[in-house]
Amino acid sequence: MAEAKKLSGAGLRGQVAGETALCTVGKTGTGLTYRGYDVTDLAANAQFEEVAYLLLRGKLPNQAELDAYKAKLKSLRNLPDALKLVLEQIPKDAHPMDVMRTGCSMLGNLETEQDFSEQDDKIDRMLATFPAIITYWYRFAHEGVRIDTANSECDSIGGLFLELLHGKKPSELHERVMNVSLILYAEHEFNASTFTARVCASTLSDIHSCVTGAIGSLRGPLHGGANEAAMELIQRFQTPEEAEAGLMGMLERKEKIMGFGHAIYKESDPRNAIIKQWSEKLAKEVGDTVLYPVSVRCEEVMWREKKLFCNADFFHASAYHFMGIPTELFTPIFVMSRVSGWTAHVKEQRANNRIIRPSADYTGPEHQDWLPIEERS
Numbered sequence: 001m002a003e004a005k006k007l008s009g010a011g012l013r014g015q016v017a018g019e020t021a022l023c024t025v026g027k028t029g030t031g032l033t034y035r036g037y038d039v040t041d042l043a044a045n046a047q048f049e050e051v052a053y054l055l056l057r058g059k060l061p062n063q064a065e066l067d068a069y070k071a072k073l074k075s076l077r078n079l080p081d082a083l084k085l086v087l088e089q090i091p092k093d094a095h096p097m098d099v100m101r102t103g104c105s106m107l108g109n110l111e112t113e114q115d116f117s118e119q120d121d122k123i124d125r126m127l128a129t130f131p132a133i134i135t136y137w138y139r140f141a142h143e144g145v146r147i148d149t150a151n152s153e154c155d156s157i158g159g160l161f162l163e164l165l166h167g168k169k170p171s172e173l174h175e176r177v178m179n180v181s182l183i184l185y186a187e188h189e190f191n192a193s194t195f196t197a198r199v200c201a202s203t204l205s206d207i208h209s210c211v212t213g214a215i216g217s218l219r220g221p222l223h224g225g226a227n228e229a230a231m232e233l234i235q236r237f238q239t240p241e242e243a244e245a246g247l248m249g250m251l252e253r254k255e256k257i258m259g260f261g262h263a264i265y266k267e268s269d270p271r272n273a274i275i276k277q278w279s280e281k282l283a284k285e286v287g288d289t290v291l292y293p294v295s296v297r298c299e300e301v302m303w304r305e306k307k308l309f310c311n312a313d314f315f316h317a318s319a320y321h322f323m324g325i326p327t328e329l330f331t332p333i334f335v336m337s338r339v340s341g342w343t344a345h346v347k348e349q350r351a352n353n354r355i356i357r358p359s360a361d362y363t364g365p366e367h368q369d370w371l372p373i374e375e376r377s
């Protein structure tokens, strides 16, 4: 069994910042569990809504509970007119993660959490509306159409996103891949965006503020933005040989290769093997002979040269691309999923709260005498 990664140095690495019953990451060097269930089992057998229920309600739902939960989420997909109006003002060239941030924040203005007893309903509303928020804006900004988000056919969140994006019900395969993807991205202990949400929650702030802040943290290319950055990378290459030469050059110039490495895992990210398999299936479906082989070569080169492995983001890039999803919408999909983990952490923080307020080692100047403004250089 692989040992856990040795953690030290900056970035609070290796420091325990709290407790959670939600998730273990890299406990044996490679593993990932949600409330004790292996993510591999969940991705093979569960629906995303079942996993969201597990994270948020503490147990896997029985059939009646799952049916009721999915029906509830389906009934919450409509967007308020005032939110649609705001989305329609956002320019076409805005980054979709900024749209998500604004959409979540506006929802918080319109449907403010007045009391923590409302948290489950507010969370369900976010789960139900996030696919609608991003696709409503995207289709309006790019095609000038106002889509109906409330009356779609798909009863899954992943299927809903594809249906709203493409204007037709997705194939079973695509709905399944979305479902797997949302499960893989749902939860990951004290990653940067979840920690953001918990810090915000610890001030007893409202749930929309916690999630809006988390979206901002997820946006960066060192975190959720890496799936988009990985797509930009693999698209540069026409053959595996070109990819190898390109990566060797980047490594020589000490450039970061997005979609590789991890703060906690030491030798593999368990989500990679799963999404890689689905990417391969999709590559066969679309007859791809470039992106998938290029991605595989990148994986080989990075391991051979640097012992760096693909994280969850790398093969998500090609998988999403094969399903016709525009690159700039990759990270918002992460949001649609991780909102389940973020809000489960907010609930956990609220249930046993103390304001999160660490200390800093001071590195500034010693005492300085006050200088009147005329005497300053």
Ligand SMILES: CC(=O)SCCNC(=O)CCNC(=O)[C@H](O)C(C)(C)COP(=O)(O)OP(=O)(O)OC[C@H]1O[C@@H](n2cnc3c(N)ncnc32)[C@H](O)[C@@H]1OP(=O)(O)O
Residues within 6 Å of the ligand: 221, 222, 223, 224, 226, 255, 256, 257, 258, 259, 260, 261, 262, 263, 264, 308, 311, 312, 313
């Ligand atoms: C779902 C997710 O959010 S997964 C993460 C998504 N992010 C990315 O894919 C961005 C690319 N990867 C990275 O930037 C990093 O690996 C992170 C941010 C994920 C983790 O950062 P850290 O914990 O600081 O990485 P770690 O300590 O393992 O780095 C060890 C060395 O490998 C290098 N390294 C790590 N990842 C990469 C990479 N992707 N490309 C090139 N070099 C890398 C580091 O620069 C460091 O080198 P140094 O010792 O010469 O400074």
Ligand SMILES: O=C([O-])CC(=O)C(=O)O
Residues within 6 Å of the ligand: 025, 185, 187, 188, 190, 191, 192, 223, 263, 264, 311, 312
């Ligand atoms: O745990 C992390 O640091 C990043 C990550 O993989 C995730 O949030 O899914």
